[in-house]
Amino acid sequence: MPADPALPRHFWLPIPAGDQNSGKRHAFRGRRWEGERSGTTVCAEEVPMARPSEMDWITLPTCLNCYEILRKEQD
């Protein structure tokens, strides 16, 4: 099956930090989260992964490092 270059090669997942007021929505390589317990973000952080809550999606800001890296790759 030929790879479709239009398909996204990354996905976003909110990663809450230990305290309530930090954490970011990071990008990860791949099509989607498959239930892994940890992973490496596009910005090269090793983070624990878990199913995010609705609030995580709403409240956690996008990681600007991940955003910038992906944006540059699309140029």
Ligand SMILES: [Zn+2]
């Ligand atoms: Zn990041």
